[in-house]
Amino acid sequence: MSSPLLTGRRLFKAHGSTPALRGASVELHAGEILAVTGTSGSGKSTLLHCLAGITRPDSGTVEYAGERLDELPEERLSTLRRTEFGVVFQFGQLIPELTAVDNVALPLLLAGTPRQAAREQAAEWLERFGVRGQETRRPGEMSGGQAQRVSLARALVTGPKVVFADEPTGALDSLAGEQVMTALTHTARESGAAVLLITHDAQIAAYADREVTLRDGVLAAEVTETAETAEVAR
Numbered sequence: 001m002s003s004p005l006l007t008g009r010r011l012f013k014a015h016g017s018t019p020a021l022r023g024a025s026v027e028l029h030a031g032e033i034l035a036v037t038g039t040s041g042s043g044k045s046t047l048l049h050c051l052a053g054i055t056r057p058d059s060g061t062v063e064y065a066g067e068r069l070d071e072l073p074e075e076r077l078s079t080l081r082r083t084e085f086g087v088v089f090q091f092g093q094l095i096p097e098l099t100a101v102d103n104v105a106l107p108l109l110l111a112g113t114p115r116q117a118a119r120e121q122a123a124e125w126l127e128r129f130g131v132r133g134q135e136t137r138r139p140g141e142m143s144g145g146q147a148q149r150v151s152l153a154r155a156l157v158t159g160p161k162v163v164f165a166d167e168p169t170g171a172l173d174s175l176a177g178e179q180v181m182t183a184l185t186h187t188a189r190e191s192g193a194a195v196l197l198i199t200h201d202a203q204i205a206a207y208a209d210r211e212v213t214l215r216d217g218v219l220a221a222e223v224t225e226t227a228e229t230a231e232v233a234r
């Protein structure tokens with residue numbers, strides 16, 4: 001397999017005195033859909049935040065396409081997040097005052113696309129995600145599933161290399177969840193984007209190419225490896 005696009009190595013991160021990551025390492029390859037599962041509090045969101053350059057780890061490294069994200073100045077990091085990454089959260093986090101089309105056009109406007117072209121592209125992406133007809137609605141006027149598909153359109157409109165999705169179906173019923181996952185995986189495959197998908201739901205994880213499980217801030221496989229190494233050393 002080719003070298004990974006995004007690598008987190010021996011990541012440690014505490015929130016105050018609460019340790020969230022305790023040496024987690026993970027690799028994401030270009031175009032791969034990777035599910036990160038684990039029980040509540042196992043560190044999934046913290047791992048996503050570190051890998052997406054939203055939070056800096058206390059120690060350990062994050063490398064994206066040859067660049068050390070954990071060492072980048074904030075300005076370069078925010079440009080990289082805007083141009084290379086797309087993010088979807090559990091509750092969409094659309095801007096409530098903006099219509100669907102303006103929410104999706106926003107990342108394009110920030111990247112310098114002229115307003116009319118941005119709105120046209122945004123409308124195309126809404127169509128791809130099956131929410132045509134919702135263009136002029138605000139998030140509060142849509143169902144949870146529709147709003148989440150608008151969030152996906154917003155995350156993918158700039159053609160990111162990596163989409164970070166933190167429990168993207170967590171607030172949806174199972175049918176809407178399946179529709180969102182189908183739309184996400186289909187579009188990611190079409191555009192070649194890698195997806196880091198956080199979920200605690202095995203049915204949602206089944207959409208991924210590969211699954212890793214976090215347990216108390218490390219990958220379950222690392223726990224096994226450490227135990228095996230200790231066994232061999234004894």
Ligand SMILES: Nc1ncnc2c1ncn2[C@@H]1O[C@H](COP(=O)(O)OP(=O)(O)OP(=O)(O)O)[C@@H](O)[C@H]1O
Nearest residue numbers: 015018019020038039040041042043044045046047
């Ligand atoms: N902002 C914060 N302040 C204090 N503690 C936090 C904060 N964010 C996370 N934690 C703690 O860090 C640990 C890991 O949290 P994290 O949200 O990464 O886990 P998670 O697996 O995503 O959980 P969930 O599935 O419930 O969202 C937990 O013990 C949590 O309580």
